Every structure is written in C-alpha cells, then in structure tokens.
Amino acid sequence: MIAQIIINTNAKELNKVFEYNVPVQMQPNIKIGSRVLVSFGRSKNLEEGFVVGFTEESEYKLKDIVKIEENEFIEEENIKLAKWMAKRYICNISDCIKLMLPPGTKTKVLENRIKEKKAKFVNLKADIDEIKENIELNKIKSEKHIRVLKFLIENGETNISELEMFTDVSKAIIKTLEKNGYIEIKEKQIERNPFLYKVMPRMSTNLKFTQEQQRAYDAIETAIEDQMNSEFLIFGVTGSGKTEIYLQIIQKVLNEGKSSIMLVPEISLTPQMVDRFVSRFGLNKIAVLHSKLSVGERFDSWNKIKSGEAKIVIGARSAIFAPVQDLGLIIIDEEHDSSYKSEMTPRYDAKIVASKIAKNKNIPLVLGSATPDISTYYKALKGDIELLELTKRANNSKLPEVEIVDLREELAKGNRSMLSTKLYEEIDINLKNGHQTILFLNRRGYSTFIMCRDCGHTIKCKNCNITMTYHLKQNKLKCHYCGYEEKPVTICPECQSQNIRYFGTGTQKLETEINKIFPNATTIRMDVDTVTKKNSHEEILNKFKNEGINILIGTQMVVKGHHFPNVTLVGVIAADSSLNIDDYRANERTFQILTQVAGRAGREKLEGKVIVQTYNPDNFAIECSRKQDYKTFYDTEIGLRKQLKYPPFCDIIVIGISGNNEQEVIKIAEKLHSYYKQRVINEKIGILLYKPLPAPIDKIKNNYRWRMIIKCLYGNQVNCLINDGLEKLYALNKSQDIRVVVDINPSNMM
Ligand code: ADP
C-alpha cells in the first residue's frame, strides 16, 4: 500500500505529491486526510504531511511513513475542498489544509501546556518608546529579543507558551529579557473563555416578524426543509431586521439538530453583536472564532465545535473552515465586505468557498447586506440567487436625512478648516441637545504627506515607495505599510530648504481641531493607532456608549454594525478619500461606506442627520447615497462595469512578481508574459493579457513589485494556462528569490 502525501513545507513546486510506503501495522488506520510524519529530503527532522490519495505500485523504492497521528486527521471532503481551492486560487494544497487544522497544531507540546489551569504571562516592563528607541539605536541587537519585544508591543500581555510559539524563541531568551528589565513574568489563572468578562442578559425571544421578514424567512425555511442548495440574498436597509431573520433560521436549523456557520466582517465581530446571539441561544451552543482571540481561546472554540457542543459558529472569514458537525446552513452577513476576500496566501474568497461547501452539502447559503456587492446583486437579478427584499426599518425608525456640503464653496468662502459651516452648526446643536456625534474620516494620523515647498520633494519611506504620515503625539513620521518610523524633518533632504509643509488630514489632526473648536466637548478616537490591544476596540465603543462621550472620531472602524441609540449626527469629513483610489470599485466603496455611516444615525426614537462633505457633490455614488438609493446606483454602476469590462462581466487576475533585485523581477515578469502570449496566440485563447508593469505601489519593504493583469472570464482553460506558466517558471528558476503570486479579483488593487 502506497500513500500519496502532501508535505507541509513552503516548497515552491506547487502541489507536488510524494509517495511513501505504508507499513503493514499502519494500514488499518490510515485514510485520506490522515496526518503523518515522514522523513523528507536530507533534513534530519521529520516533516508533517497529509495523505491525499493511495496507489498500489510505484517505480521507485519508497521510504516508510514514520508515524501516523491517529486522532488528527482532516475529513476526506476537506481534502477535496483543499485540492479544489489550491487549483482555483493557484496555491499550495498544504496552505489550504492549514486553514482547516485546529489552532496551535504546530506543536504537540503546546496543546498540553495550554491545557494547564495556571500559566505564566509576559508583560512589557520598560517604556514602549524607550524600547523602540533602543531597537533603533542598535542597543538591542539580538533578532530574537527584538522579535519578542515587538510582539509584546503589538499584542500586549501574552501567555508565555503562546509567546514562545509565535515568536519562535526559547524560554531562555524570555528570561534574559526579564533579567535585563525589559519584561516581567507573572503567574496567573488562565481565563480562556472569550465571554467570561460579560454579564449575560436575560434570554431574548423571537420577535414577531414583519410581513417582509416573514416572506424572506419562509423562502429560506422551505429550502431547509427540502434540503435544497439555494442561495439567497437578503437585501435590506440597515435596521430592517436582517439579523432577526438570521436568528430565527438558525433556530430552525438547530431544531433539526444541525449546525450553522455565520460569517461576519472581522471588525463587526464585537461582543455587542455576539451578545444578541448568546442571549437568544445561550453560551454553550455558540463558538466564536476570530483573530483577536489567543491561540488557547481559538483552540477551545475549535474543540467545542468539533465535539458537537457548539452548533452555532460565529466568526470572521476563516471560520468557514470550522470543523462543524452536520452543517445545515451558512450565513454571510454584510456580504459586500472586502474582508471576506483573503489578501494573504491562500488568497481565497470566503463567499466562493462558502458557495462551494453549500453545494457539496446541499444546504442553503444566505447572504445579507444593505448595499450588496455589485456582482452579487447582478446574480440576484439574473435569478442565480433568490432576492429577498426588506424595504422598511423593522422598528419603524426613519432613515436619517442626508445632506451634502460642497467643500469647493467652503473654500471660496474662505473657510479652510476641516469643518464646513453646516457641520459646525450641527455639531454645536447636537452638543447643546446632549446627543452624540460620530465623525468619520478615512485616514489616520495627523498629516498625510510632507512636502518641500521649494523643490516639491515629498518624504517617503526608505523601504517602501510610499509617503510617510505624520503622527503628532509621538512626533514621528510613520510608514503605514512597513511600520518604519523616523523623526520629522525640518530641512529638505533634497534642497536644504526649511520651507517644509504638512499637507492633508488624518483622524489625529481632526481630533485636535475638534478639541480646539469645541473645548468643552469630550472626544474619543478609534483607528488602528488607538485600537491595538485585545478588546480595546470594544472598550472604546463601550466608553463612547456608556460614559456619554460627546464625539467619536474614527476611520472605517466606526462604520460597521454598531448600535448607538443616542447618536443623532454623523459627519463625513471627506467623502472623496475613497473616490480617489485607483480601483474599479471606487464608486462602489464610496456608496457602501457612506450608506453604512449614515446607518449609524438615528437608529431608535431620535431622528438622525448625516452631513457629507465632498469636493465632488455631483458624483453619482455620493448623490445616490444621499437618497439611499441602491437601485439607481446599481443601474449606473453596472453600465460602467459592462462598458469597461470589469466584474461581473470579467474577472481580473493579477499576477504579482516581486523580489529585492528589480532587474531579476523584470526578467521573470517578461519571461512569464511571453510564455502566456505565445499560448494565447497559438491556441486562440480569448483573454486580455496586459504587459508587465510596476504595481501602483512599486516597492514595499525593499521588495520591488511588478505585475501583469489578465482580464477574462476565469474558468478551467485560463486556470490551466496560468498554472502551466508557473510550473515552467519554477522548473527553470528553482533557486531564485522571486515571489510570484496570483490573485483572482483582489480586493485591493495596489
Ligand atoms: P439589521 O440586521 O437589518 O440591521 P436588526 O435585526 O438588527 O436589523 O434589527 C434592527 C432593530 O429592529 C433591532 O433593534 C431589532 O431588535 C429590531 N427588530 C427586528 N425585527 C423586528 C420585528 N419583527 N419587530 C420589532 N422589532 C424588530
């Protein structure tokens, strides 16, 4: 008996399968999906692998499998899914399999350690800025020390075992850092229940549906009863009662003894949102999975799901791979959200994977949004997805009134501040009435770029070709791509002029300005700079809600799904920031963001008002969002997409080539391009193949980035074409430090 095994390394050869002999004593236990250890190549260490198939004979003399982990295997259907993903997304099967493994599987030892009730926790002792400075000044030299300190700066208090695993250092290293006074180690009880800190409210009960809700529910219920694989789109304005429908279908599935997976965008996966589910179904039946949980917590959730105790999984993108028992339903809330598409290898789209799983298992897939993805709505109109519409808010609260302010007129009037007269007045009134305000600005930091007035030189990151952003509080310039920081310049490095100016605005500057204009108002800011540690995102929102802070200032983090009854005013400082991105989805993103922000105002009895400031008041996305008119927006946008050949009429495949030697990168890009071009011509393949060009951000962390774009309807033929090209390339250039990644409809075109 011979097993075909995928080895879990980052080998460049895509999906090469290796054959190993199965010793007789292992034969009764081995199956497709078994996790095995084998010796591989010249390495002395055993490598981990997964069985993906069997054959009887081989022309080579084969090595034996060394060990089989009997209790750890992947279901055969998941191996199939991983193979399908690897082909579709042009990546390694082992990378796809990793998504399906329990958290922390990397080290056996760890599992035992994290089962202990007490554990040691590591905290920073020295001042963060001092540590950063010491790193910069080379006072801390060891790579490993730096790794540990940086991890703690990013993640805060960490269980010592988890710290060892994530930073890949030994305990001795951590002890040295303790001795040197950088960190402290304390023993504490482990609390690994992600719900533990909360007081559970009374169990809530089903609400009586409105007519529209009932109609939507009935359609999905029928599909569940008939065990049909149907896809639904619940298209309903914010507050129209989508979540109430989810709750009741999940109940229905639960009554049949089956499980449900509900995906939500990472950012809206707040305890506030999870509470609604917990108070309906109780704690035990629910498992939460997202990246802010510690490895230990994720490990517990995973087991709770695998054992069948938790029948409701709520999680971000990768929760689609949770090991649920008897899956009966998948829900994807805010289906238009870009976080469902992975921007890391494997670059899968969770919506497409969910649709595949739903088909395999013959279960319904329910998508929900107030601003559906253009491609989803297109499919719904074509009849591929059943459209279920909710046109009214469920609790009869009115949609807020949206007013557009033309910033060009403000400038003409001589108003150079970040607030138009109108927005200033409305904030003032809102403060006097004791109501809360949210201000939204899609850029963090203080100033967005720094330029020499005399020669036009802008200060860019030395590792990435991107402008540095000024952060006032630390008085530093920061690169938002690689995290590089430096002291702000006062003299132009090009022409030595002192005429250095700060341009643009970010959330930090907005907060400073608001504090100046409204000195008596309390403010709180939410962006990646203020949200770092675990739960801090939640802490800010709770503080805003419970302590009655007057004004919340934030980036798109404030946009998603939160419910603040006392917020009656939302101000959008610059609606143009998402219009000016170099991406075919600029209009769609703008419409979505504006509609979502507007949805934060006046969610209950108090009426809401939204002020949108813009330099492009005539843009149709802005105009349609003012009227909250998705359909007119869709009609215009779909026309443009068709004309310009963008999704859903065409897929966009980006083949990115990067490396630290630009000449090599160009050489490889051109080789690949000419291979594809030949095949396209010879085989008359109907695709648009563009020449390799530098990516819009052509250098990140000292890696030169080139890319080549293919526009086509992505199917088997193009899939094979791309794969063939890459295999040829790997065969020719085994040793090189060039990375080639393929991304199908990336959610970020930079
Ligand atoms: P969405 O998910 O579409 O934003 P929600 O389900 O959160 O909408 O509902 C918005 C508000 O309306 C919530 O406070 C919810 O409790 C309430 N609600 C939903 N459905 C009903 C209903 N049938 N009757 C009364 N209130 C409802």
Ligand code: ZN
């Ligand atoms: Zn200059």
Ligand code: ZN
């Ligand atoms: Zn950088």
